[in-house]
Amino acid sequence: MRRLTTLFPSEFLEDHAEELGVVERDRKLQIPAFVWAFVFGFAAGESRTLAGFRRCYNSTADETISPGGFYQRLTPTLAEYLRDLVEHGLDEVAVPNAVDADIDRFRDVMIADGTVLRLHEFLSDQFEARHEEQAGAKLHLLHNATEQTIEQLDTANEKTHDSTLFKTGPWLENRLMLFDLAYFKYRRFALIDENDGYFVSRLKQNANPLITGELREWRGRAIPLEGKQLRAVLDDLDRKYIDVEVEVEFKRGPYNGTQSLDTKRFRVVGVRDEDADDYHLYMTNLARKEFFPADLAEIYRCRWEVELLFRELKTQYELDEFDTSDEHVVRILLYAALLSLLVSRDLLDLVTEQADDELVFPTERWAATFRSHAQLILHELGEFLGYSPPPLLDRLIEDAQKIHKQRPILQETLATTTQPRCEA
Template sequence: MADCDDLSYAAFHDWFEPGFVALLREILDDAIENLDTGRADLSGRLERFRDVLIADATIVSLYQDAADVYAATGEDQAELKLHLIESLSTGLPTRFRTTDGTTHERSQLPTGEWVADALILLDLGFYDFWLFDRIDQNGGWFVSRVKDNANFEIVEELRTWRGNSIPLEGESLQAVLDDLQRQEIDVRITLSFERKRGSGASATRTFRLVGLRNEETEEYHLYLTNLGNDDYSAPDIAQLYRARWEVELLFKGGCHRTSSTPKSRVNAEVDESSDPAG
C-alpha cells in the first residue's frame, strides 16, 4: 500500500452542497405530506378535531468529534435533538427539525393557523402559558401536563361534591391540594404571562384545570386545557392525553432499530442538519 499522509472524503461527499441538500429536504417534506398510510379518520370522541397533534423531542448521542456542531448538555459530548410533531390520524410526522442537544423543545414549536381545529398534546417540555394562549387564539385546542409547583388561583368550580367537601373557589391551588380527597378536580384557574415576548406587558387568561387522584400515591395527575367540561369530563381529558404514547412508541421503535449499531457519525459537509438552526 502506498504511503498516505493525508485523508480526504470520497467524491460522494462533494455532492452534498447546500443547494442539493435543500432539494433533498423539499423532496422529503413532499413525500411525507403526500404519503397515504391507509389510516382511518379520527372517530368517536376525537372526530370533532381536524387532527390530534403530538409534540415531542428525543436526543441522539453522537461521536464527540461532532461537538462543535452538535453541542450537548454534558461536557465532552455531542448530541443531536430531533423535534417532531406527529399526526395521530396518520401516524406520521407533520413537522420535524434537528438541532443541537442544548436547544429547548419549546423554541422549536411554532404557533399560527396550522393549529386551527386541531388538538395539541403537550408534555412539560412545552409548558408555556404564552403558547397555550396562542393555540387558543388561533382556534386550536390543547391538553398539557402541569408542573408540580404550579400555584394557580382557582376562580370557579366546575363540579360540585356532596358532603363536607373543601370549597376551592378563591383559593390558590397549592394551599388546598394536599388536603383534597376527592377523586377528581375540575376548576377554572387564572394564569398570567407576557403578552408579547420581551415587552414586559402582562396578560391574564382563564383556562381549565383538571386532576385525577392516584389512589396508590395519593397524588393528583394535573392537566391544563381549553376544552369545555360540557364536552369532556376530567377522566376524558386524562384519556386524551394518553394518546401521547403514540409518539413515544415512534421514538422507541427508532431506537430499537438502531440499537445494534454504534453511535451515528456526523459529517458536517454531508449531514443537512449540520446547521443547528435546522
C-alpha cells in the same frame, strides 16, 4: 412498486437533483437508484455504514460506482436534497388510524416532542450538548396522531429547548395539541386558544394557579376551592376528580420594547392515582360539557404515539448511532432514516388497504417486517425502474477487493515481518 414510484417519481427525483446541483454534467450517477439505495439501505443494514449504502446502490443501478465517487457526492447539497424529499413525503404519506370517537370533532390531534441523538464528540462545536466533551443533536417532530404521519420536523443542537421549536399561528384552528412539560407556557396556551385551537398539557410541578370556580358540584361537606391557590388545597382533597377553572398571569410578547402582563382563564383537571396517592393534573381549554376528567386523561395517553415513533426510529433504524464526524453526513443519515420511515408507512397503508378489515398491523411489528424485506423490495424496484445492474460475480469482485493499495492487509504484514527471519 407503482406505489413507491408514485410517492417519489423518477422524473421528480432527477429534476430536483439537477435543480439543486446534486447531479453533475457527466450524468453517471443515477439519482433514483441513489435515493432508493439510501431508503432501503438504511432499512436493511444491520449497521448503517456508507460502504453499505454504496453496495445497495451498486446492486441496483446499471453501473457501479467507486468508493471515492460515492463519498464525494455526500455533500451539504445532498443533505438539503434529502430534506426536501422528506418534506415532499410528509405531504404525501398518511396512514389512517382509528381515532377515538370522542376526539373526531377535531381536524387533527397533534403531538409535539423532541428526542436527543448522540453524535461523535468531534461535532461538539456544530451540535452543542448539555455536557462537555459530548455532541448531541435534537430532532423535533410535530406528529399527526390522526393520520399517523409527521407534520413538521426540525433539527437543532441538544441545548436548544423543545419549546422554542414550536410555533403558534392560524394553522392551529380546530386542532388539538397534546404537550408534555417541556412545552408548558401560559402565553403559548393563550395563543393556541386565540387561534381557535385546543390543547391538553400536564401541569408543571411549580405551577400554582388561582382557582376561580368549580366545574363540578360535590355533595356533603366538600372543601370549597374557589379563591384558593391550587397547590394549597391538593393535600386536603380525597375526591376522585378535580375539575376547576383557574386564572393565570403571563407576559405577552414584546411590543415597542415592552412586555405587558395579561391574564387568561383555563381549566385544570385532576385524576387521582390511588397507587401513588396523588393526582395527575392537566391544564386545558376543552369544555367540561364535552370532555369529562376521565376523557382528558384518556386523550392524553395519545402522547404515547410519538414515544412509539421515536422508539421505532431508534430501535429499528438505529437513529441514535451516528459513527461519523462530518456534520453534513449526520444530516444525510438523519433524512435517510426519516425517508425510510415514510416509505415504510406508505407501504403499511397499502398493506392495510389490501388486507382483510379485521387484521391489525402493529407499527413496530410492521417496521421489523419492512426491514427484513427491504433488500427484496429494492431488487424488485430496480427491475421495475428498468435498471440492469452488473452481473453478481462482477459486483462481488468490485466490492470485496482491497481499496487502499498503501494499506497492507494482515497477511501482507505477517509476510513482510516473517520473511527476513526465514531468509536468515
